Structure formats: structure tokens, C-alpha cells
Amino acid sequence: MRILAVDDKEMPRKVLARAIGEAAPDAELTVCAFASEVLALPNVGDFDVAFVDIDMSGMNGIALARELKRKNPKVNIVFATGYGEYMADAFALHSSGYLMKPITAEAVATELENLRFPPSVATRDDEGRLVVRCFGNFEAFANGRPVAFSRAKSKELLAYLVDRRGAVVPLREAEVAIWDEPLNGRGASSSYLRTLVSDMRQTLMACGHGNVLVKRRGAIGINMENVSCDYYDFLAGDPMAIAAWRGEYMSQYSWAEATKAALAQ
16 A cells, blocks of 8 residues: 655654554555645655645645545545644545544554545555556556556457456457457458557566466467456455445446446345
């Protein structure tokens, strides 16, 4: 879990950082004094939780929270403040929590146990595996960052293979699923699908995860052992994955509705 702590006053900042460290010793903690420091971070959109003071010089905590939400709509904002009058503004931002100073490890632990958006998967590599998030929109991560596919359909093809849970599927089947009909049926060449396979393979190889794909003549699948996935963890009964399920599954793809319905049951 990646946690951000922001407070412009030195002593409260140290107290907050110590409380987070005690409550979540395995978390990756970043501590900043000002909003400008936060927004200059290269990984500013990657935090799972942000503990933010409100009454800060420069950009205040409410404005910073808005910026963090723009960069990552599912970041959990927990306001840590000495003032109660900002509570209405905080809840208007759909924050995860509101802590009154002085902050304690027990209070932080309670917030982390009741996050609005429980982290479904860590976005860093999990024992060398490609990290895939299916709940909400589909996303794949390598080295803690989203994998950048040059073609949207290459990413969708990977999503379809993840959905099939290791089944090696004929390219024709994938073609029909993604386009609702064979490309040849629209006068296009199925060579485009082979281009997508090549693009997907090259993209995964470039980020060190070429071992995810399993290729057969005219068919393709994934090696589930090389993928860390919230969907797979959910099916295995993992409590964190079950808590992360909010009724959304690969929301950008219409063909994923069947799996979503099965999960809902």
C-alpha cells in the first residue's frame, strides 16, 4: 500500500508519519510539507491513501485533495486536522475519513481498515508477476506504473485473455468477442488481430513481462502463474479482494458484463 502524509507544520507532520508507520509498517510512506511538493512528485497519481492536513499555507488541504482526486479518482483521502469546521467540505469531496489531531496509530489503523476504496492490488510487481486490476476499469501495472499500450485494442485483447483465466483461445474467438463479429465479416483483414497480438507481446516484453503470454498456432492465452490479479484473488476467497469488489468489473468493455453478472451472484 502506498500512503502519502502532508502537513506543513513539522511536529504534527512527525506525529502523523510516526502514527502511520506504527499502524502500517509495511506500507510505502511518502511525507511532504506542502502541496507544491506533492504535485511535483512523479508518482503523485499512484497513492492508495493520502492523509492531508487542511489548514496549510499556500494551497490548502481541500484544494490539494481535489487535485489528487483528479489524478486518481479512487485515492482514499483522509483529512488530518485540528479543526472541525471543514468537515462539510471534506465530505463533499467524498473523502474516506476525517481525523482530529493529535493523530494516533489506533485512529490511523481504524481508517486504513475502513477505506472508501480498499486497494484491490498493489500496483508494484508482485514477486515478479504482472499486476492486473479488473475491478473498476481494467488496468495492468509494471514496475508500479500502468503499462502503456500503443493501441487501445491491444490492451483490450489482454483484458479478454485475463478474463478467460488461462484458457488458450482461438484468435477467431477473441476477434468475435472484441468486435462482436469476425473482422473479415466487415471486409477487414484478420491480419489486424495478428498485429494486435504482436503489439501486445512487444509491449509486455518491453516492461519485462513477456512470460505472461502463451502462444499456440492460431490461438493465445496467458500464464496465470505470472499474473497477480484482483479477480483471481476474489475467486480464491482472498478477503482483501472480496472487500475491493464494488460491483464493477472491466467497466470499459461491454463483453465483460457476463463475468460481472457471475461475480454479482
